[in-house]
Amino acid sequence: MTAHPELAVERCCWLLGVSRGSYYYQGGELAGRELGDSLLREEIERLLLDFPGYGYRRVTAQLRRQGWGINHKRVQRIMRQSGLQCRPRRRWVRTTNSAHGLHVWPNLLPANPPRALNQVWVADITYIRLPREFCYLAAVLDAYSRRVIGWELSRNTDARLPLAALERALLARRPAAGFIHHSDRGVQYACGDYVERLLAAGAQISMSGKGRPRDNARAESFFRTLKVEEVYLQEYQDIDEAEADLARFIDDVYNQKRLHSSLGYVPPCEFEEALAVRSVGP
Numbered sequence: 001m002t003a004h005p006e007l008a009v010e011r012c013c014w015l016l017g018v019s020r021g022s023y024y025y026q027g028g029e030l031a032g033r034e035l036g037d038s039l040l041r042e043e044i045e046r047l048l049l050d051f052p053g054y055g056y057r058r059v060t061a062q063l064r065r066q067g068w069g070i071n072h073k074r075v076q077r078i079m080r081q082s083g084l085q086c087r088p089r090r091r092w093v094r095t096t097n098s099a100h101g102l103h104v105w106p107n108l109l110p111a112n113p114p115r116a117l118n119q120v121w122v123a124d125i126t127y128i129r130l131p132r133e134f135c136y137l138a139a140v141l142d143a144y145s146r147r148v149i150g151w152e153l154s155r156n157t158d159a160r161l162p163l164a165a166l167e168r169a170l171l172a173r174r175p176a177a178g179f180i181h182h183s184d185r186g187v188q189y190a191c192g193d194y195v196e197r198l199l200a201a202g203a204q205i206s207m208s209g210k211g212r213p214r215d216n217a218r219a220e221s222f223f224r225t226l227k228v229e230e231v232y233l234q235e236y237q238d239i240d241e242a243e244a245d246l247a248r249f250i251d252d253v254y255n256q257k258r259l260h261s262s263l264g265y266v267p268p269c270e271f272e273e274a275l276a277v278r279s280v281g282p
Helices: 005-016 020-025 028-050 056-065 072-081 160-173 192-200 213-229 239-254 268-280
Strands: 120-129 134-142 148-154 180-183 204-207
Touching (some): 028 072, 120 160, 148 160, 160 192, 192 204
Parallel strands (some): 120 180
Antiparallel strands (some): 120 134
């Protein structure tokens, strides 16, 4: 969609089948505003085909990136009038078993907020509903850029699931010793195999407080986005189909395209690329 008003007028005339003179004569400013809303609604609908979970703030940010000079109140009004507002579906299945006798590590995040890449990683597990079973997704994110740097899907929730996601993250990022790995206090993260792998990688281990899911808010936020904008909109028939669609969403949409409010409404990969440019300097 072009942001140039004259080209927008030409498009309006073409859509209505009228001349430019008739466009300006019939209705004046009111007609122009109505036609502008129509074009804006069309562009919003196109955006929501790619990002069905976007609310009006992210839609506004994306439109501005495309050159629209527009405020969020107008976008909110058009989305509300057109029934385009996001309505998340809420579901919950327990994936954390913290009733174990394993060592629980203290929460290091309050004293160590991330200020650069590979300083803090966050990890968590969620479920995916299939027609005849559940499967489970483990993910690791860089807390600074919110980028998913490792993930794995499995029918089982034992330690092999998060370990596989962790290995992918370690291979992709190769962090220096001393980085913080934060998770809940579930048995998968407190078990010997997982702890030993973290210590071998030089990680400082951090865990959420008991009954405090907000201590891992960045991971929780990612899973909420994943559910609303991908999982709840699909009907995966089996784990292979789920894995293929999740790979597309995580790698191509969430990391590469989806605007993140905490990053100034840019995608995680773009945020990291900008950091790399600034670190190199002129």
